Amino acid sequence: GAVVSQHPSWVICKSGTSVKIECRSLDFQATTMFWYRQFPKQSLMLMATSNEGSKATYEQGVEKDKFLINHASLTLSTLTVTSAHPEDSSFYICSARDPDRGEGGYTFGSGTRLTVV
Amino acid sequence: AQKVTQAQTEISVVEKEDVTLDCVYETRDTTYYLFWYKQPPSGELVFLIRRNSFDEQNEISGRYSWNFQKSTSSFNFTITASQVVDSAVYFCALTLNAGGTSYGKLTFGQGTILTVHP
Numbered sequence: 001g002a003v004v005s006q007h008p009s010w011v012i013c014k015s016g017t018s019v020k021i022e023c024r025s026l027d028f029q030a031t032t033m034f035w036y037r038q039f040p041k042q043s044l045m046l047m048a049t050s051n052e053g054s055k056a057t058y059e060q061g062v063e064k065d066k067f068l069i070n071h072a073s074l075t076l077s078t079l080t081v082t083s084a085h086p087e088d089s090s091f092y093i094c095s096a097r098d099p100d101r102g103e104g105g106y107t108f109g110s111g112t113r114l115t116v117v
Numbered sequence: 118a119q120k121v122t123q124a125q126t127e128i129s130v131v132e133k134e135d136v137t138l139d140c141v142y143e144t145r146d147t148t149y150y151l152f153w154y155k156q157p158p159s160g161e162l163v164f165l166i167r168r169n170s171f172d173e174q175n176e177i178s179g180r181y182s183w184n185f186q187k188s189t190s191s192f193n194f195t196i197t198a199s200q201v202v203d204s205a206v207y208f209c210a211l212t213l214n215a216g217g218t219s220y221g222k223l224t225f226g227q228g229t230i231l232t233v234h235p
């Protein structure tokens with residue numbers, strides 16, 4: 001299947017700073033990417049849907065001004081956590097529809113573990 | 118709205134035992150996809166299987182097998198002769214078919230932590 005490359009794998013930042021997470025689709029174009037968040041020992045919750053060339057669609061309860069999503073090209077989507085606070089510490093993971101798996105197939109990035117101190 | 122329930126929070130077995138992970142889902146749509154993913158300690162999600170709502174055939178892949186029953190809205194996952202390397206968190210997930218506003222959005226269950234002891 002296709003590969004989604006996500007960077008960084010982990011990041012530690014100070015409270016109040018911003019952190020950018022990148023997801024790149026390798027060898028395929030991803031017009032739509034999805035961003036999920038996972039707290040320790042919990043499930044994955046969809047945060048937003050990233051659409052190439054247009055504004056992201058955020059799920060209810062997700063602050064769009066805090067979690068900025070940019071999908072400027074068909075192979076790159078970024079999530080920026082602005083003015084990060086300790087409660088933003090979490091595991092963030094992106095996904096894209098895998099063209100090799102046909103309808104309903106998705107491939108995930110390797111995830112980013114964010115720790116805000 | 119869709120919902121996926123994995124009632125088993127944690128399961129602990131001894132190597133070579135068979136283990137079944139339960140998954141029950143809720144959706145009003147007639148067309149959807151069900152998935153199982155494995156999440157090892159490193160965090161990445163490993164795709165295991167996808168099942169279309171129109172295909173109720175059970176599937177076997179090596180030591181893994183899946184039982185899909187629409188009548189009970191269940192999609193259970195069995196590992197035969199478990200191994201220590203099977204230790205991970207397993208997630209069941211659902212997404213609607215193309216055309217709906219929820220297309221592409223995966224709804225995950227709470228996950229089941231499987232620990233296989235040597």
